Amino acid sequence: MxxxxxxxxxxxxxxxxxxxxxxxxxxxxxxxxxxxxxxxxxxxxxxxxxxxxxxxxxxxxxxxxxxxxxxxxxxxxxxxxxxxxxxxxxxxxxxxxxxxxxxxxxxxxxxxxxxxxxxxxxxxxxxxxxIPLAIETAYEGLERAGFSEGKSILVMNGAGGVGSFAIQLAKHVFGASKVAATSSTGKIELLKSLGADVAIDYTKENFEELPDKYDVVYDCVGKNVTKSFINGLA
The missing domain is CATH 3.90.180.10 (Medium-chain alcohol dehydrogenases, catalytic domain)
Known part of the structure; x- marks a missing residue:
């Protein structure tokens, strides 16, 4: 073969x-x-x-x-x-x-x-x-974070493979109270279509300065977790 x-x-x-x-x-x-x-x-x-x-x-x-x-x-x-x-x-x-x-x-x-x-x-x-590996990763991350119905979440890079599944799982399977996600300008509408209540254009807004707080920050970038905690997002 x-x-x-x-x-x-x-x-x-x-x-x-x-x-x-x-x-x-x-x-x-x-x-x-x-x-x-x-x-x-x-x-x-x-x-x-x-x-x-x-x-x-x-x-x-x-x-x-x-x-x-x-x-x-x-x-x-x-x-x-x-x-x-x-x-x-x-x-x-x-x-x-x-x-x-x-x-x-x-x-x-x-x-x-x-x-x-x-x-x-x-x-x-x-x-x-x-689907398989990306959705497995997204689901396992939510489980490890203890995510559950009624909690809020901020997904960094919500337009990526794992991030796009994290949005959908958090919203439609786990029953999130609020889902926010970041992406570049051209993918903001995609975030909304996946179920994000708040779509953040990271090229125009500094997520560290946003007033909202979230129960969980799901980092699909690999650089933003420390910044998220230091600035009180989670």
């Missing part, structure tokens, strides 16, 4: 398209998925650069966590899926502690049954592949 893979750490130039990669075998608890669409996340390039070398799998490594595709083979212990099912999911259950050698940038990927779900019929394969 064809697959993108690399056999050394480095920049994007170490990533090569190979056409003679053996189709992976599956164990009894796995299915083989023919990949229709796959997504890349920041963890993929960080892994390629050697950030998790201490726990990484052997080379060559096929990157990619997210996929949407069609089940073509089923292990003997698999109960919830069958050949022909359209599925999506994140194939790396413990991405940092136990990264897998076979990622999703390939024609076929072996996946544990428990890591897949049936693709919603109202989503196409491209849309479904863009």
């Amino acid at each position: 064809k697959a993108w893979q690399y056999d050394e750490y480095g920049d994007v130039n170490v990533l090569k398209l190979s056409s003679d990669v053996p189709v992976p075998t599956i164990n009894d608890d796995q299915v083989l998925v023919k990949v229709v669409a796959a997504a890349l996340n920041p963890v993929d390039f960080k892994r390629r650069q050697g950030y998790i070398i201490a726990t990484d799998s052997p080379f060559p490594i096929i990157p990619g966590h997210d996929l949407a595709g069609i089940v073509v083979k089923v292990g003997s212990n698999v109960k919830s899926l069958k050949e022909g099912d359209e599925v999506y999911g994140d194939v790396m259950e413990r991405a940092l502690a136990e990264p897998k050698q076979f990622g999703t940038l390939a024609e076929y990927v072996p996946v544990d049954e428990k890591l897949l779900a049936l693709k919603p019929k109202n989503l196409d394969f491209l849309q479904a592949a863009a």
Whole structure:
């Protein structure tokens, strides 16, 4: 099969398209998925650069966590899926502690049954592949913050992958009393469409000087948490 893979750490130039990669075998608890669409996340390039070398799998490594595709083979212990099912999911259950050698940038990927779900019929394969890791991250962050119904939240970079899901989950799943989010000018309307009650254009407003306070600040930038606490936003 064809697959993108690399056999050394480095920049994007170490990533090569190979056409003679053996189709992976599956164990009894796995299915083989023919990949229709796959997504890349920041963890993929960080892994390629050697950030998790201490726990990484052997080379060559096929990157990619997210996929949407069609089940073509089923292990003997698999109960919830069958050949022909359209599925999506994140194939790396413990991405940092136990990264897998076979990622999703390939024609076929072996996946544990428990890591897949049936693709919603109202989503196409491209849309479904863009969801798993980002929404997992957003949900886990809200859980770790102890977010719950009636609380307020400020999401930094609400137009990004994790941020856009954090807005929607906080508003429509957790029942936030107030959702604020930051973005650049061109994405303000997107924030509102996702459910943000307050959309802040960081190119025009300094979020540190805003009068409102929030129960939780969800930082999807990586630079603003300390500033948020120092200035009393949370």
